[in-house]
Amino acid sequence: MIYDMPLYRPPSEARSLIFQVTLGCSYNKCKFCLMYRGKRFRMRPFDDIRADVEEMAREVPYVGRVFLADGDAVACKTDFLVDVLRLIRSKFPRLERITSYASPQNLLRKSEAEMKRLREEGLDILYYGIETGDEELLGKIDKGVTYDEIVEGALKARKAGFPLSVTVILGLGGRSGSKRHIAETARILNDIQPEYIGALTLMLGPLEEWYAKQMGAADWEWLDKMELLGEIRDLVAQLDLKDSVFRSNHASNYLALKGNLNRDRSRLLKTIDTAMSDPNSPLLRPEEWRAL
Numbered sequence: 001m002i003y004d005m006p007l008y009r010p011p012s013e014a015r016s017l018i019f020q021v022t023l024g025c026s027y028n029k030c031k032f033c034l035m036y037r038g039k040r041f042r043m044r045p046f047d048d049i050r051a052d053v054e055e056m057a058r059e060v061p062y063v064g065r066v067f068l069a070d071g072d073a074v075a076c077k078t079d080f081l082v083d084v085l086r087l088i089r090s091k092f093p094r095l096e097r098i099t100s101y102a103s104p105q106n107l108l109r110k111s112e113a114e115m116k117r118l119r120e121e122g123l124d125i126l127y128y129g130i131e132t133g134d135e136e137l138l139g140k141i142d143k144g145v146t147y148d149e150i151v152e153g154a155l156k157a158r159k160a161g162f163p164l165s166v167t168v169i170l171g172l173g174g175r176s177g178s179k180r181h182i183a184e185t186a187r188i189l190n191d192i193q194p195e196y197i198g199a200l201t202l203m204l205g206p207l208e209e210w211y212a213k214q215m216g217a218a219d220w221e222w223l224d225k226m227e228l229l230g231e232i233r234d235l236v237a238q239l240d241l242k243d244s245v246f247r248s249n250h251a252s253n254y255l256a257l258k259g260n261l262n263r264d265r266s267r268l269l270k271t272i273d274t275a276m277s278d279p280n281s282p283l284l285r286p287e288e289w290r291a292l
Contacts, residue, residue: 001052008035009067010127010165010198011250013099016065019052020044021084025071027103031141031214032131032172032202036071043076049084057091066092068100074126075106078114085121097124104128104145107153115160126157128166133188134181137173140215147188154192165196170231170253172202174212175221182231186238193242197261199235200250201228203290225254225284226276232257233272236265251291254284 004023009016024039056063066088073081089095100123107115107128132138135147145153154164166189173181189197204211212220223231232248232255239246241261246268248257255275259268275283 001055004039004070006035006038007069008071009069010099010101011247012165013065013067016067016099017056017060017063018067018069019049019056019084019088020069021049021073021081021100022070022075025103026075027105027144028071029142029144030131031211032169032204034204034207039070041071041075043080046080046083050087053087053091061092062094063092064094064096066095066098068098068123071101072103072106073100074102074110074118078110078117081118081123082121085118085123089122098122099125099127102126102128102153102157104143104150104153107157108145108149110156112156112160115156115162119161123162125163125165128154128157128164128194130154130166130185130188130192131169132172132181133184133186134173134177135184137177137181137184141172147184151188151191154194158192158194163195164192165198166192166194167198167200168235170199170201170228170235171223174215174217175223175227176217176219178223178227178231179234182234183238186235186240189244190240194244196245197241197247198250199232199246199248199253201252201254201290203252225279229255229272229276233269233276236261236268236272239265251285251289254290256285 009018022043024041025036026041028036130150133147157164168185239261244261246259246261257268275281
């Protein structure tokens with residue numbers, strides 16, 4: 001099996017077998033995301049997917065986890081995706097789960113019946129990019145959906161029985177927009193109550209100057225290390241969750257955290273405070289170890 005590069009997957013899918021059901025991203029306009037800018041979005045022919053599945057079933061028949069790439073396999077027509085799910089489940093007898101990215105736009109397009117069918121046919125977890133709850137910032141980054149639409153898509157998926165693993169981005173609003181970004185992001189997470197939350201930090205390498213200009217403010221500034229730690233502290237402090245796993249183990253972050261909210265809030269805040277008290281704390285990832 002040969003992948004159409006670049007290939008991305010969530011950190012928790014590091015040990016998963018990946019099948020490219022689609023190539024690229026069906027939306028591909030978000031200013032903070034450059035993952036698929038060099039790819040034209042398209043759904044792969046079913047026969048090509050079947051060839052990959054059958055090859056890997058011969059090579060690694062006892063795979064436990066499968067991730068469907070690229071950016072959003074849920075963009076496929078429901079009947080097509082059901083055929084893919086059935087094929088994969090028929091070929092891997094020890095399969096525990098199949099997962100995929102899902103965009104708000106694609107969840108909004110699917111009916112509740114379609115979402116329930118995908119869940120029943122064996123799509124197990126959806127990775128859902130929220131990024132921020134700040135309505136103004138959603139417009140600036142060209143997310144393509146509103147606060148209410150993000151919540152609507154998420155609740156539709158949860159009603160269909162999907163656990164959601166959502167992503168938010170530290171530093172997305174710059175220094176001047178930091179407080180509002182975090183407050184509104186906490187609010188949208190509280191509204192959705194996802195099973196999993198992953199926080200990462202905005203990193204764009206040589207395109208950081210371009211991104212700052214896209215934000216449309218002459219005084220837009222990047223946050224420094226302590227300010228980013230302050231954002232994650234404020235986020236944890238403002239979350240009111242019944243039972244959500246919270247992680248910041250992405251390579252872009254300075255501080256790796258894992259806990260259950262609200263149960264572990266005090267412990268997480270204590271860890272953040274300890275890290276913030278010493279810029280050279282061994283808890284913090286060195287700058288040269290951070291990555292996109």
